Amino acid sequence: MRRTMLYLPGNNPNMLLRGHLFEPDGLVIDLEDSVSAGEKDSARILVRDVLRGGEFGNCEVTVRINAADTDHWRNDVGAVVPCGVAGLRVPKVENPQMVRDIDEEISAVEARSAIEPGSVKIFCLLETAMGVWNAFDIAKASPRVTAILPGGEDLAADLRTSRSREGTELEWIRRMIIVAARAAGVDALDTVYPHVNDDEGLEREVGFIKQLGYDGKSVIHPNQIPVIHAVFNPTEKEIQTARRIVDAAAEAASRGLGAVSLDGRMIDAPVIRRARYTLMRAGLSTDLEMKG
Amino acid sequence: MESMDFKTSQAGTLESMDCLVTVTGPSDVRIIEVSGGSASRFRTAIELKVNEVLDGMGCDAGVRVTVQDNGAFGVVLGARVEAAFARYRGGALS
Numbered sequence: 001m002r003r004t005m006l007y008l009p010g011n012n013p014n015m016l017l018r019g020h021l022f023e024p025d026g027l028v029i030d031l032e033d034s035v036s037a038g039e040k041d042s043a044r045i046l047v048r049d050v051l052r053g054g055e056f057g058n059c060e061v062t063v064r065i066n067a068a069d070t071d072h073w074r075n076d077v078g079a080v081v082p083c084g085v086a087g088l089r090v091p092k093v094e095n096p097q098m099v100r101d102i103d104e105e106i107s108a109v110e111a112r113s114a115i116e117p118g119s120v121k122i123f124c125l126l127e128t129a130m131g132v133w134n135a136f137d138i139a140k141a142s143p144r145v146t147a148i149l150p151g152g153e154d155l156a157a158d159l160r161t162s163r164s165r166e167g168t169e170l171e172w173i174r175r176m177i178i179v180a181a182r183a184a185g186v187d188a189l190d191t192v193y194p195h196v197n198d199d200e201g202l203e204r205e206v207g208f209i210k211q212l213g214y215d216g217k218s219v220i221h222p223n224q225i226p227v228i229h230a231v232f233n234p235t236e237k238e239i240q241t242a243r244r245i246v247d248a249a250a251e252a253a254s255r256g257l258g259a260v261s262l263d264g265r266m267i268d269a270p271v272i273r274r275a276r277y278t279l280m281r282a283g284l285s286t287d288l289e290m291k292g
Numbered sequence: 293m294e295s296m297d298f299k300t301s302q303a304g305t306l307e308s309m310d311c312l313v314t315v316t317g318p319s320d321v322r323i324i325e326v327s328g329g330s331a332s333r334f335r336t337a338i339e340l341k342v343n344e345v346l347d348g349m350g351c352d353a354g355v356r357v358t359v360q361d362n363g364a365f366g367v368v369l370g371a372r373v374e375a376a377f378a379r380y381r382g383g384a385l386s
Contacts, residue, residue, distance in 0.1 A: 013368040014309040042303045042375035049371040 001025045001281065002060065002147070002187055002216040003232040004225045009034035010063075011043035016050045019059075022222035026060035031076050032067065032091055040072050044079045051083035062123060064089040068098050077105050082113035087121035087146060092154070094131045096141035099124065103142040118144060123189070127151030128158045132173055139184030148181050149218065150174065152191035163194060165201050167208070178213045187215040196221040206231040234278045242282075245275035303375035304364075311364035313376040319354035322346070328361035341366055345373040355380065 005026035008019040011034070019027050029051075035043040047063065063080045065088050066072035077088065090102055099122060106120050122144040126132045132150065139148050150173050156162050161169045174190065181188035190209045193202045206217060206228050217228055234242070245262060249272045252260035260267050279285040304312045311328070324342050326335045342357050357373070364372070 011305075012307070012310075013364060014307060017309060017365065017368075041378065042372070045375045045378075046368065046371040049367050053367045 004219045004228050006219045010047045011035050011039050020057040022225055024225050028062050028064050028089055030064045032064050048079045060086045062087040062089050067092040081109040087123055089123040091125045092127045093124040095134050096137045099141035121146040123147045125151045127154035135177055135180035139186045147187035147189050149189040150191045190214050190217040192218045192220045199227050202227050234282045238278055239282050242275035242278035301376050301379035304372035306362055309363050312360040313372040314358040315355050315376045315380040317355040319356045321354045323356040325358045330361050341369050342373050345370050
């Protein structure tokens, strides 16, 4: 699950070593915006060593590297890929070629480091109008791509607007990205909610992206984690309904029936798939069987 | 009168769980100075770590290394020493 992915500044030992204690689903160790230009070298060493020896609980650990138009990104890849990261979050992806370039570099480092080829995934940050426009092609550019996500602040600048609490400026961006992600078969993750003291606004925004179909959201403050989990976690009623649907479908299948009725409603493949997804969200099943 | 070119490089911060490492040289011998709240209890461990990192980086010149510690774990101390000495040496980071 990727309900919450918490950003940790790459040059801050306190956060790097303690971030997982807040129990997000994932960590995004940042070598980009939160690290000043003069500290890139020091942060890269620190992140490398913490990745080698740190404890991260059950979190999926990723690193946001510097953008492909900088002198830093190849050094970032070379430093962190050998340390066993699950993935790299790549900023300012605008076209499929950028993904292929990153893929090629990761492949070279994997080969040098005796890491299983293809094991390091790519999370593509779409932070320009061009990147969003090319979202599907970017998501399909490499089998490493596992998620695409908008970068709210940069996108607002590129769109010549600003971030609002209502998220008006990102509304269609979010819709475009969820469609592209589903068509490409990758996750859709949302950008951060920058107002760290506005739980009500955060809850409203998470409710919106959940309804669109998003898998989770980037997080900039640990206090946002429980708020987001509460929205994404299924309610007890949803879990009970999902259980009954899955059980009814299993029973129908055992009797050789293709469809079944529950509480007067036809239970067909999409309904079963959603029910399984609900149970997976509740941590009660890992068997999504999305093709079913 | 012969002049000597002194260099100073730093890495790290004085934030919690971090340390500020300063490398100055040249020096006749390697000198390690430790200060901060944990200096009295962990001086030996800190000195061992500094020596381990410098030896690992092939440091055979005399330098003065100052560690201002604010509760840094060994992994953080090692990273800061490596960054500070790499900056001092001016070469590519390992």
